[in-house]
Amino acid sequence: MENFQLFLLILQVVIAVVMIILVLLQKSDGSWDDSISITNFILIGFSDAGLSNPNAVAYIKSYQNPTNGGWQDSAYLTSLSLSALIKSGDTSEQVSSGINWLLRNQEPNGSWNRNLIDTSLSVLALYLQGESEQAIT
Numbered sequence: 001m002e003n004f005q006l007f008l009l010i011l012q013v014v015i016a017v018v019m020i021i022l023v024l025l026q027k028s029d030g031s032w033d034d035s036i037s038i039t040n041f042i043l044i045g046f047s048d049a050g051l052s053n054p055n056a057v058a059y060i061k062s063y064q065n066p067t068n069g070g071w072q073d074s075a076y077l078t079s080l081s082l083s084a085l086i087k088s089g090d091t092s093e094q095v096s097s098g099i100n101w102l103l104r105n106q107e108p109n110g111s112w113n114r115n116l117i118d119t120s121l122s123v124l125a126l127y128l129q130g131e132s133e134q135a136i137t
């Protein structure tokens with residue numbers, strides 16, 4: 001049992017060091033590598049570690065199309081951005097608008113773009129928001 005506790009302690013230290021490095025690498029606009037996708041994935045990691053990052057949230061929100069609620073009219077980016085925002089605790093109107101975009105853009109066969117990755121990420125975002133039954137039916 002002592003070895004396992006030591007392992008957990010070392011793992012916590014490694015995670016803390018990685019998070020510090022990520023904060024140091026974050027650009028002033030809130031992004032990492034000027035990439036909406038990378039920023040989404042890192043924000044999900046922050047949220048899973050119980051940490052917030054308001055600059056990353058603001059960066060992700062800045063890419064949303066205010067007219068239709070999607071991110072670059074892409075199911076992939078919309079669902080990934082929604083997952084990151086929802087996991088970070090965001091409950092803004094922008095999240096609701098993005099969820100509505102996903103629901104409006106679902107194909108009659110139940111998929112998004114007839115693409116497994118787009119569909120999987122879209123269902124995940126809807127599940128995280130509590131809307132998964134609408135996506136399945």
